[in-house]
Amino acid sequence: MEKLRIQGGRRLTGEVRVGGAKNAALPELVASLLTDEPLRLTNVPAVRDVATIVRLLEHLGVAVERGDATARAQLGTLEGTEAPYDLVKTMRASFLVLGPLLARTGRARVSLPGGCAIGARPVDQHLAALARLGVDLRVEEGYVVAEADRLRGGEVVFDTPTVGGTEHVMMAAALADGTTTLRNAAREPEVADLAVLLNAMGADVEGAGSDTIVIRGVRELGGAEHEILPDRIEAGTYVIAGALCGDSLRITGCRPSDFEAVLDKVAETGADLEEGADSVRVTARPPHESVDARTQPHPGFPTDMQAQYMVLMTQAEGTSIITETIFENRFMHVPELNRMGAEIAVDGHSAIVRGPRKLGGARVMATDLRASASLVLAALAADGETVIDRLYHLDRGYESLVGKLRGAGAKVERFRE
Numbered sequence: 001m002e003k004l005r006i007q008g009g010r011r012l013t014g015e016v017r018v019g020g021a022k023n024a025a026l027p028e029l030v031a032s033l034l035t036d037e038p039l040r041l042t043n044v045p046a047v048r049d050v051a052t053i054v055r056l057l058e059h060l061g062v063a064v065e066r067g068d069a070t071a072r073a074q075l076g077t078l079e080g081t082e083a084p085y086d087l088v089k090t091m092r093a094s095f096l097v098l099g100p101l102l103a104r105t106g107r108a109r110v111s112l113p114g115g116c117a118i119g120a121r122p123v124d125q126h127l128a129a130l131a132r133l134g135v136d137l138r139v140e141e142g143y144v145v146a147e148a149d150r151l152r153g154g155e156v157v158f159d160t161p162t163v164g165g166t167e168h169v170m171m172a173a174a175l176a177d178g179t180t181t182l183r184n185a186a187r188e189p190e191v192a193d194l195a196v197l198l199n200a201m202g203a204d205v206e207g208a209g210s211d212t213i214v215i216r217g218v219r220e221l222g223g224a225e226h227e228i229l230p231d232r233i234e235a236g237t238y239v240i241a242g243a244l245c246g247d248s249l250r251i252t253g254c255r256p257s258d259f260e261a262v263l264d265k266v267a268e269t270g271a272d273l274e275e276g277a278d279s280v281r282v283t284a285r286p287p288h289e290s291v292d293a294r295t296q297p298h299p300g301f302p303t304d305m306q307a308q309y310m311v312l313m314t315q316a317e318g319t320s321i322i323t324e325t326i327f328e329n330r331f332m333h334v335p336e337l338n339r340m341g342a343e344i345a346v347d348g349h350s351a352i353v354r355g356p357r358k359l360g361g362a363r364v365m366a367t368d369l370r371a372s373a374s375l376v377l378a379a380l381a382a383d384g385e386t387v388i389d390r391l392y393h394l395d396r397g398y399e400s401l402v403g404k405l406r407g408a409g410a411k412v413e414r415f416r417e
């Protein structure tokens with residue numbers, strides 16, 4: 001099994017370049033099901049989740065050619081309309097193929113994604129919204145079986161802003177008869193980026209990035225070229241690394257306006273931040289101040305940055321409270337951080353972090369993608385050597401992490417044991 005070994009306590013300096021957003025690449029690759037013409041995507045991150053969605057799309061008949069940070073995806077002949085459990089279970093975003101398959105063929109059978117380590121994560125909002133578009137849905141043996149002669153535009157009000165749900169319905173509604181209005185839609189930058197791609201394909205989507213999105217259905221969509229937006233979570237992770245141990249560390253190729261909530265928070269803790277148009281320069285300025293954080297849908301503080309921010313708070317003077325409002329079980333990094341010397345107590349949806357505590361190297365275990373990132377950050381800030389097990393979680397969403405950190409002066413290596 002591959003592991004990561006990190007020798008902590010080194011200053012990070014120089015440049016780290018951020019890749020394309022995993023969470024945009026996934027739905028945008030799925031959009032290839034909406035047309036027979038090729039999609040050409042650039043700034044595609046080389047991460048495992050992208051490989052997983054490519055496998056599912058290939059199973060459905062899409063030919064995908066990967067180049068250096070590029071992908072060309074073209075649907076040949078649809079080879080069935082079923083997304084089996086094996087291909088859906090490892091990644092929830094796979095469920096997004098349901099809407100496009102329905103829009104193209106009038107039927108689809110897609111495995112329910114089930115829960116995952118960070119919570120139950122239902123798809124009820126996806127299903128309720130598709131029902132509003134005239135889809136007939138039933139659940140059979142763990143599969144959603146969906147049928148619709150023609151998708152009809154309709155009014156959808158989400159109970160809760162859901163990123164995947166908003167993207168899913170946007171894709172389906174792009175080929176529906178009539179107009180669909182999504183209210184209480186997710187406002188994440190990746191939703192807006194998907195709309196840019198859909199419009200380049202000939203769709204008529206307005207308002208993506210706000211809480212109301214209007215989609216006027218068109219009869220067919222065509223090919224397009226599109227550059228995927230930078231990964232704001234990857235960028236935010238390196239910003240925290242810089243706040244912990246950076247010395248004029250430059251994070252480049254990012255869009256600071258997409259993660260202002262993170263930058264504001266980190267600046268409040270006392271780190272020295274300098275924003276450029278597509279870069280952030282960060283220098284650690286201990287002592288760090290304790291600042292509470294509460295995860296919220298965009299433009300609030302992202303749940304995908306909660307674990308990483310917690311590491312910074314373990315080094316801050318005093319007590320901070322970090323509250324998770326999006327997922328019910330997203331504190332699995334806490335016991336591992338405590339094993340490294342942190343003092344964090346979980347009370348319901350909040351983590352109470354007492355700092356500053358000296359972190360020391362240890363053998364720790366990654367439990368999910370962002371929890372793994374928090375362990376890497378803790379290891380960079382710790383004295384001594386940390387070994388992180390279950391590296392595959394990290395590979396789901398961080399491209400060339402070892403190379404990027406090494407480039408900034410970290411002592412880190414992958415090894416097998």
Ligand code: UD1
Pocket residue numbers: 022023024026092093119120121122123124125126127160161162163164165186190302303304326327
């Ligand atoms: C996406 C991101 C993920 C991020 C999350 C929240 C991708 C591929 N993944 O996940 O990294 O952590 O947004 O920013 O883009 N919910 C329901 N019913 C539904 C759908 C969602 O109750 O039908 C709930 C979820 O359980 C969760 C909340 O809504 O509590 C937000 O989930 P959602 O925005 O849908 O997350 P994902 O799209 O799965």
